[in-house]
Amino acid sequence: MSSTSTKSIQIKIEGMTCAACVSRVENSLKKVEGIQDASVNLAAEIAQIELTTDVQDQQIIQAVNKTGFKIKKCATIKLKILGMTCAACVSRVERSLLKIPGVLAAQVSLATEIASIDLLYPVPVDQVIERIERSGFEAVLEQQTITALPNRELESKKILKHFIIALVLSLPIFIIEMGSHLLPSFHHFIGTYISQNQSWLFQFILATLVIFIPGRHFFTQGIKSLINLHPDMNSLVSLGSGAAYLYSIVATFFPSLLPQQSVHVYYEPATLIITFILLGKYLEARAKGRTSAAIQHLIGLQPKTARVRVSDLQTKDISIDKITIGMQVEVRPGEKIPVDGVVISGEGFVDESMISGESFPIHKLMGSEVVGGTLNQNGFLVIETKHSSENSILSSIIQLVENAQTQKLPIQSLVDKVTLWFVPVILLISMITFIAWLVIGPEPNLSYALINAVSVLIIACPCAMGLATPMSIMVATGRAAEHGILFKNATSLQKLREISTFAFDKTGTLTIGQPAISHIEIFAPFTHQQVLQTVASVEYHSEHPIAKAIVQYASDHHIKMIEISEFKSISGFGIQAQLNGQDIKIGSVEFITRENAKISHALSHHQRLLDEAQTPIAVSIDGELASIILITDQLRPETYEVMAQFKKNDKHIALITGDHQNAAQYVANQLNINAVYAQVKPHEKLNIVETLQTRYGNVAFVGDGINDAPALAQAQVGIAIGSGTDVAIETADLILMSSNLNNLSKAIKLSEMTIRNIHQNLFWAFLYNICLIPIAAGILYPLTGILLSPVLAAIAMALSSVFVLANALRLKTLKLN
Structure with missing residues (x-):
């Protein structure tokens, strides 16, 4: 008897139109082995499925796809992932998430440190977080409020603190070891008072402090990743620095275990590797903070409080989070408008450049719509709120930008596949380097083998490859948002x-989208007053720009509206309605003349009106041609x-x-x-x-x-x-x-420059690794006698990521005009 348990899930399906569609989906699902029952609700577009727990999500998706319909995600979870350092980490988190039943898709951005997880059916957030933590990372739920943003400042301060500690502890070791080259007299002075054993013991104490205080993160994360068989950048650093440190301990306390010519200590590279990589991480954190400056700026536009009217003479400052629809808010000159709304009193000029990119202030009158976060330059405004802060236009813009920043370009898939195997390949190359130098290297061969193997581990940089694409996207989408350009x-x-x-x-x-009436031709027996009142009364119920122009024209001529009935809009043609028992049609000539030869004949006598380079709107009343209204709109x-x-x-x-x-x-x-x-x-x-x-x-x-x-x-x-x-x-x-089409030209230029920037980053990241890894392994030694020090390898590795970040940040200074 099977011990497989059963469960019930609900999935969303789009595209179904009738009962036949429902039957097709139900039958397809029931054919999947393990699905015991499937019931589809056409109105709700939901399939209720009873199934055993061994049924894979992919089987359900394939069953629905076979019917020609698509499964919709039921929800999206956003998590902040802590501890990722390279593209290998990203791949590990994504693969871990995709193994969770109910996860439809998962995208993780190294730049934003955000995981966006689409669900096929509801999955407990705790279960998702637990799976991520089992992968070796921390995860917290990303708040869906306008104030939520990763605090890069705290992160960079923490790394800076660790870097300073590492630098202070490493500097004496560097002076002792390199003093003979830099300051021979000082080195000789120290040598007369401190023996070699005392010097090595002193270096051991300092190096141990570096390893276990500022370097602790690299070792805990790196060793955990190795144990999980998912090595990453931390693994390379911990192996490289740890190997030099452990070798030095043996040389310090158990020298008899090593060949006499190989008794040397390498506390200096062990500590300086960590020091310089922390420096690189600090510069990286600062650069990442600059890339998210656009989002920070948008979030900073939102005022914290709003001045709400509680009576005609009284106001009260309340938190923006407590604003509800329908409240009346006062905005004084020089203040930011706190929420989206409609002006119900007052007038003024509002600077909307931070939202739309438009450089000129917009005149706001009674009835004008305003956007939260924009600046009231002058005039006193009273606004009736239309949205809460969570559903505001500004919040939507931030959400759009964040979504774009977490998504991946197709080229990133190739990079992810490369980085998935990158660290294991580096470990193999390091091992081969060690063996080769040990077997065929000059004396002291063990020392040469150790140094070159460590250099290979340290110089390899998966971080640069992982950051190449997402950092450019992050800067570009933020830069676009500053100009009122939103890539979804x-x-x-x-x-x-x-x-x-x-x-x-x-x-x-x-x-410009503001059509105006240029001419009205009235045909007997109808009068100008009658036609204008009829047309305006019907068009009042339409949202079309031409309808608004006609209604405004009637209002300017003091025409009163009257009640209509049976209003109907025919998309692409026009509108029709009943007014005082009369059948009214307003729209294109084709619409008015359809099945009405009488009107067609009447229009043939007024061809000159139809030949004008303007938009003709024909009006018929009870099947009689009443008017032709010519509409113009400026480019x-x-x-x-x-x-x-x-x-x-x-x-x-x-x-x-x-x-x-x-x-x-x-x-x-x-x-x-x-x-x-x-x-x-x-x-x-x-x-x-x-x-x-x-x-x-x-x-x-x-x-x-x-x-x-x-x-x-x-x-x-x-x-x-x-x-x-x-x-x-x-x-x-x-x-x-903004409706300004110059923004389209800006968007195209930004697109071109962003992809070029990504190609530059990827070229650098791959060229760096392809060229420097063989050099670190000692390929130049037989010809030139040159070897790469692990310390120089650490500096190169740290700067490689900084180069990618600095190149991406160039997009911030790009002139789009």
Whole structure:
């Protein structure tokens, strides 16, 4: 009888549309050996599965994938991982996490020290943390608040303290051992008062203090990793420094165990290895702190308190965490706006550059939306809050940047595979070096064997390879955020430079998105007053920019709205409604004339209106043509320069819009765009993007509306204008917080420079190891007599990571304009 126990899990499945889909999924799951029952809820998109504990998650995933549907993650856990030093550590944590039942995917960033874990079904956090701790690392739950950030300052201060201790203790050993070369007279003076045995005993005491105080971390972590058969950088340091230290102990206290010519002590390299590597780690921690400066800056924008109105004459300062939706908050001149909201009283100019990258203050009036963290330069504002601090735009921006920083580029997978075997290979090379020098090396061969084997262990640097990609991504995404450019994932950062074709929506993307009425043509028997009141009353219920322009025009002309019924929006065409028993249609000419020959005939007499380089909006009342309203929208001033730059860089440009052909062609002529697709429906935009991909390769689509969402999703890189709809922003890979298209040029330049920076880092990291490891092994000795000291190896190893970090930090000073 089997002792296998059973359990019940729930998984999320997307894409199901009907009962047939449900049956297909249930049948596929039930075919998996070990699954006793499967019940799928179509409305909730959840599958309830009863199964034995020996069923693997991959079997469930494959069963669902066979049906053509996809499994959705149920949640994401974020953990702060303490103690990682190199890419081998990252690989070890990821492999450990992926062995946990219920973990769908795991990504660990060495730069941010954050593990992002996607769950197939709920898994206790304690179980995840326990598995990480069994791998030799500490893990704590990353708080999902706006104030949560790794404290690099404390980390760097701790390392600096250990470095100073190691330096103070190592310096006397260095002076004693190297004094004969640097200060012969001083060395002779010491030699007359202290015997060699006393000197070695003194060095032993100092070296022991270095090993067990500042160097303790390397040994505890390194030995633990060796025992777990997952050696890392700490293992290399502990073996290298420990071998020199133990050899010196034998030479000090048991010299008879060694050949006479090999009785030497190596306390100096044993201690200086730790000292210089601590120096490197301190510089690394400081550099990592600078890479997260963008996030720290964003977090620093959030005020700690808000001045909340409790009555007309009374206010109270309360913590930002206690702000709820609907509260009224006062903001005085020079103060930061504490939370997202709407101005209900007062006016002023608000500096939003820290969020959108826009350099000019924005005039805020009653009804204007404001963003938490921005600066009220002048004027007194009363704001009604729209979001809590946890759900604010600023918090979302920080979350987006952090998510992008923890993700990996495809090239990182190759690096991870190399680093997985890097340390074991170094251990093998060190062993071969020791044996080779012991067998064929000159006298004292044991000393030569020890020194060169230790040099190989110390000079090898998996850290540089592990940091090469994530540090550049971390700096670049932070730098982008400073300019109001938000990469939602690291892959889009890489893909943007590979784009050959940019497809643009027109309204709100190439134009300023503030359409205005330029002309209204009224047809008998209808009157101007009647048509304007009818159109405005219907359009009042629409969110389209043109609708808002019409409503504003009516308001400016003191037109009163009246009640309507049966409002219906037909995406890509127009809207229809009932008003006082009349059937109202407003939209494109195609929409109004559909199945109405009478209106088609009437419009044929007014072709001049349709030939204008403007957007015609036709209005029908009870099947009669009532009006044609011409809408114009100005091009963004920077659009000319941006398009010219794209042409100069041999980029293909396409205009894809639902607007009238003449209006679209007018814009295309102004911007020298050859490919124009007008009067396009939302689903047709997706088809056009597919066609462009087939013809030109990688395509980016830039848009801002709900009808752009399918095209944004289809493109290799979907780019949403920050002033656009939530749907567009949710679908996009890249968000431009400002509507200024210069930010698109900045994003492309940053993408190009980031990938170049990553290639430089990887080239250096691999070249360093390929060239210096053979030199450390003594390959130059037969030709030049040159050997690399373990101390110099430690300095080189420490500086290799610092070089990668310094190179990544160059992206902070990159001029994007």
